[in-house]
Amino acid sequence: MALENEKFNEDKINEIDVNELDCRDTLTFWEKFGNIFRSKSIWMLHYCTGCGAMELPPTMTSRFDMERIGMAPMATPRQADVLLITGYLSVKTLRRIIYTYEQMQNPKYVVGFGSCTLNGGVYYDSYAVISRLDYYLPVDLYIAGCMPRPEAVMSGFKKLMNMIKKGEALGWKRYQKYYDWYKKNQVRALGEVYVKDEFHE
């Protein structure tokens, strides 16, 4: 038993406070200029495996109409700017999320919906569900709630826009700088992570 515990400890995630990580570069003029446009036009890719996806249709359509703040749904990861993770992530879907995230073009942002991405929510002790998303991907913004109502989603997006404009949404830089740490956690959860490329082999 003791041995097992030790082994488990060896395997443990090296806890660091990701928000303390320093990745603030000085922004050049062009980056500041670009951030104005980036904050006003956000194309999103919604990865709807969790229950939070239910709240997205009212947010997108006539009732709350997210197009009026410049957001639009996009069809593929290459075109999108923000990845919405709408709820719990099983280990199986985490792999797909990582592939998807790595296909997106810089600068890219991740928004986690609901308590499941935050700390596991009601699935905190499940064997099949990961409980903290920011061990695996750099999350820029969490929207709390189980599930967050459209009002909360809209105000969350507004907040994301402000962060982008001020140059504070730097998750993608964090992912590049601390890639080893993220990769280690991913490998720990999945066993292996590789991007399969069937067309250019």
Place this chain on the structure above:
Amino acid sequence: MSTFLTATGLVLLAFFWQITLSGIQRKVTARIHRRVGSPWYQNFIDLFKTWSKSSISHGFIYDFGVLMALGGTIATLIFIPAGHIVVFDKLDNFFVITYLLAVGSLGMAMSAVGSGNPWASIGVMRALTQMLAYEIPYIMAVFAIIYANKTASIHAIALAQQGMGILGWNMFRMPLGVIVGFISLMGMLGKKPYDAPIAPAEIASGPLVEYGGKHLGMLMLQHEFATFVEVGLFVNLFLGGGTLLAFLIKYFIVYILATMIASVVARFKIDQLVVFYYKVPLALAFIQTAIVIFTGLG
């Protein structure tokens, strides 16, 4: 030198006018859906944002195709007379424009296939099938106009319709032809009943599937310029061009009408679309051409 300046002016006009209209078109669609909709300058922001992102390459063909599409479309654009801005007087032949427009589409098809994504191949195949479908009725209707005017120069055709007031427009001289032209225009623009090639929820936006960042921005710009060419051609052929202001007003009405129709209809499957184009518009175009050739009306 003055040709060069006029051409630059025309391209700039097309850029600002068509991208503003795209924003207005989003607004109109939103109002029809009872939403507020994005501001009219949203498409400028979208374009500049895509240019500020990073992008990846899938090889030489992929990069080259994008440039070829954008360059080919800008080259086509210069031949379109917009009101009295005519860059190449007497050279703006209908057939030149048709051939040059194909350079843009083929560049895009080449680049999309170069990305190696199967959705892109499906999208390109659908786009080419759709081109085959709308082009035959359209060419047939335009032949009637060319036969009646004995010239294929767009500017000459536009001038020939002026003078007799509104009744001189080909729209009233050839009412069947304008219906065919408009249905084909919807297909060219890829508006809603005919948007099978880019169906976002079905084949993940088809040819555009692998594009991100700057490449996507260039292809969006190419699409806007191609829209200017297609609508501008329709206005010159059927609505009699006119002064620059009249041209822009007619352009606005045609484009917004197409948008309004597009925002309330559902999508055709690609096989239904081909059957439809070869039935109704083709028959109408045949009747129109026969009337023009055998009775001399129009």
